[in-house]
Amino acid sequence: MGIYSGPGHYDTTFIPVYKLASPGKKSPRLVYISQSGAFMASRMSKIPEVEPLYAISLGNQIDLAASDYLDYFRTHNSASLYALYIEGFQPGDGLALAKAAAEIVRAGKRVLVYKSGRSAEGRKATSSHTASVAGDYKVCRAILESAGVFIAESLLEFENAIRTLPALAGKAASGRKVGLISNAGFECVILADSLHNGFNLELAAIVEPTKARIAEILKPLGIDRLQDIRNPLDITPVADDAAFAGCVEALLADPNVDCAVVSPVPMTAALQTLAPAESHAENITDPRSVGRRLVEILRRTAKPVVVNIDAGSLYDPLARMLEGEGIPVFRRSDEALGFLGKFVDCGLRISNGKEQGK
Numbered sequence: 001m002g003i004y005s006g007p008g009h010y011d012t013t014f015i016p017v018y019k020l021a022s023p024g025k026k027s028p029r030l031v032y033i034s035q036s037g038a039f040m041a042s043r044m045s046k047i048p049e050v051e052p053l054y055a056i057s058l059g060n061q062i063d064l065a066a067s068d069y070l071d072y073f074r075t076h077n078s079a080s081l082y083a084l085y086i087e088g089f090q091p092g093d094g095l096a097l098a099k100a101a102a103e104i105v106r107a108g109k110r111v112l113v114y115k116s117g118r119s120a121e122g123r124k125a126t127s128s129h130t131a132s133v134a135g136d137y138k139v140c141r142a143i144l145e146s147a148g149v150f151i152a153e154s155l156l157e158f159e160n161a162i163r164t165l166p167a168l169a170g171k172a173a174s175g176r177k178v179g180l181i182s183n184a185g186f187e188c189v190i191l192a193d194s195l196h197n198g199f200n201l202e203l204a205a206i207v208e209p210t211k212a213r214i215a216e217i218l219k220p221l222g223i224d225r226l227q228d229i230r231n232p233l234d235i236t237p238v239a240d241d242a243a244f245a246g247c248v249e250a251l252l253a254d255p256n257v258d259c260a261v262v263s264p265v266p267m268t269a270a271l272q273t274l275a276p277a278e279s280h281a282e283n284i285t286d287p288r289s290v291g292r293r294l295v296e297i298l299r300r301t302a303k304p305v306v307v308n309i310d311a312g313s314l315y316d317p318l319a320r321m322l323e324g325e326g327i328p329v330f331r332r333s334d335e336a337l338g339f340l341g342k343f344v345d346c347g348l349r350i351s352n353g354k355e356q357g358k
Helices: 039-044 067-071 093-106 120-129 137-146 155-168 185-194 208-221 241-253 289-300 314-324 331-356
Strands: 028-034 052-057 081-086 110-115 177-182 259-263 305-308
Touching: 028 039, 028 067, 028 120, 028 155, 039 052, 039 081, 039 155, 067 081, 067 093, 081 155, 093 137, 093 331, 110 155, 110 289, 137 331, 155 331, 177 185, 177 208, 177 241, 177 331, 185 331, 208 241, 241 259, 241 289, 259 331, 289 305, 289 314, 305 331
Parallel strands: 028 052, 028 081, 081 110, 177 259, 259 305
Antiparallel strands: none
16 A cells, blocks of 8 residues: 655555545544555545544555554554454454453443455455455454454444444443434334344333423423323424423433434424525524534433434535534434444443453
8 A cells, every 4th residue: 555644744655645635634533454455545535534543554464463553553542443444364363353452442442343254255355365364253253342342244334433433432331221212203113113123222211200301391382292202202393493402301311211312303394404594594503403402412411322314415514513513423213223232232341341350
């Protein structure tokens, strides 16, 4: 691949700057360690808003192996996420990498791995590409998961994790009971159905004081007469910015709720979800808008929460605004719930590992 250095002002890579330009990205806390330079460059092109602090292409690991780099960078104070693409390991390096990853996650940071070479055909391709041993994927996954590594099963999941894991830094996974809230009935149904897709989450039972608080919030709009107060919480398209945000805050305060998916379907006229324009009076930067209210609420909670905006490009400014404020945003509810389930699962493994290490 060659070497590129921003501080050193030199570039010996074979990729022209106009093919992979840095747009001056906002949070360089990522370390890429990849056996494929092209894989790494492709992710950097697709996720330009996240610029890596370091990006290392290993190739065939003829001298230094993946664990050497991970162990070296684990004490780097500026790094909080280590994203690895691995095709195969040098003999004994898989366990060494798992040990280095365990040290990283115990320090409150995250390690993300996409492991290829999972099939017989993939292992054959690995041997020809990087001359390394792919090994048994199930064994590899089990060892890395036991070390607290977030394993991405797809490229989409890998890219979502790079965008989203830093936004959940400091949010503790204390349990699997999830709160689900939307202003659309279909979203609540799909979220409930998705719980049975192996996401390792279960619906939280909302306590009576929380139900009373939510009913009080919805009463001025008459929604309390239309809907039962239960989880998933469908507050209908009638809910305005204040009511939606108030219900989210009440749900997150419930002692039975460990985590949540918040899904405001933005087409309703009751919510301010559009950037300013001559055709309407909405403004997503208004402190009273649902987006700005959610930013304040989600910053205050210690619980992991993801937001889902299931709508088209008209609502990209809302998604970008939330992401710019450090809020994890998805555009499909099943992806949001799947990511949250894996985040919680990974976090609980880390917590159990710390307890066992005492």
